[in-house]
Amino acid sequence: MPASKSIKLNTGAEMPTLGLGTWRSQPGAVEHAVEYALKNGYRNIDTATAYGNESEVGQGIKKSGVPREEIFLTTKLNNPDMGRPKEALEYSLKQLDTPYLDLWLMHWPAPMTKEGGADKSIDWLDTWHEMEKLYKAHPEKIKAIGVSNFSVEYLKRLLSNSEVVPAVNQIELHPSCPQQEVIDLCVSKGIAVTGYSPLGSEGAPLLKNPTVVKIAEKYGVKPGTILISLQANRPNVNVLPKSVTNERILANATIIDLEPADVVELNQIAKTEPFRACHPSWAGWGNLGFTESV
Numbered sequence: 001m002p003a004s005k006s007i008k009l010n011t012g013a014e015m016p017t018l019g020l021g022t023w024r025s026q027p028g029a030v031e032h033a034v035e036y037a038l039k040n041g042y043r044n045i046d047t048a049t050a051y052g053n054e055s056e057v058g059q060g061i062k063k064s065g066v067p068r069e070e071i072f073l074t075t076k077l078n079n080p081d082m083g084r085p086k087e088a089l090e091y092s093l094k095q096l097d098t099p100y101l102d103l104w105l106m107h108w109p110a111p112m113t114k115e116g117g118a119d120k121s122i123d124w125l126d127t128w129h130e131m132e133k134l135y136k137a138h139p140e141k142i143k144a145i146g147v148s149n150f151s152v153e154y155l156k157r158l159l160s161n162s163e164v165v166p167a168v169n170q171i172e173l174h175p176s177c178p179q180q181e182v183i184d185l186c187v188s189k190g191i192a193v194t195g196y197s198p199l200g201s202e203g204a205p206l207l208k209n210p211t212v213v214k215i216a217e218k219y220g221v222k223p224g225t226i227l228i229s230l231q232a233n234r235p236n237v238n239v240l241p242k243s244v245t246n247e248r249i250l251a252n253a254t255i256i257d258l259e260p261a262d263v264v265e266l267n268q269i270a271k272t273e274p275f276r277a278c279h280p281s282w283a284g285w286g287n288l289g290f291t292e293s294v
Helices: 030-039 054-064 085-096 124-137 152-160 180-188 210-219 223-232 246-252 260-266
Strands: 006-008 014-016 044-046 072-077 103-106 145-148 168-172 192-196 237-240
Touching (some): 006 237, 030 044, 030 246, 044 054, 044 237, 072 085, 103 124, 103 168, 124 145, 124 152, 145 152, 180 192, 210 260, 223 237, 223 260
Parallel strands (some): 044 072, 168 192, 192 237
């Protein structure tokens, strides 16, 4: 389907299809990236407590001069804070210097200790229930809640034991990691999908993949535009390219409509070149329901 400018969440809110990701952005560069992106048309900014840059994101928003109500702002509950979501929420609001979040995500279904190990004393589902309570009690602070890095297995458990259906599931998405089963389940349940690492992460070979290069030449655009547009052409999916350089921030904002045959061809890449940039095998949590062959 053609690329959209926004997707509608199950809350009724509109979330811009294109957003600026800030994962792994170097300290000192995020503030400028957010300011520049907003001044050049972006209206969707994504961060997380774990990234350590919420304060810089907040400063960039202020410096941009774009009214807060025009911006869709997302942050995430950190894994070591899953036993204290209320305090974590207040911390994020303070760091971002904002009265509310448009979207608050559980970063991973993986409670951790402050030392970095798995915290088996906390059930992530209990944390989700606490997020539900905060969402219902404080609509002035949280406009929507959702999850991130949830596989089919984890989504099914959440949906069977919760009152609030997540507004969004944010997952890694690119031709080498299509996660179609996750997308299909989300679409069937009214959950929007946000794709991060659409270029396959730093150092990934997708920008030089012959199929990607060929299709980019067909449309007269750069390979990155094809990779970002692939996600934007999916129904109910938006996308978070990341950059801190002016030129690439502008380039990443170009989204084109892809022909169905191009989408089919791009989706074949995973069969021969599977790759995951953020594999969840850390901290003793195994693969969190993801298969090794993505």
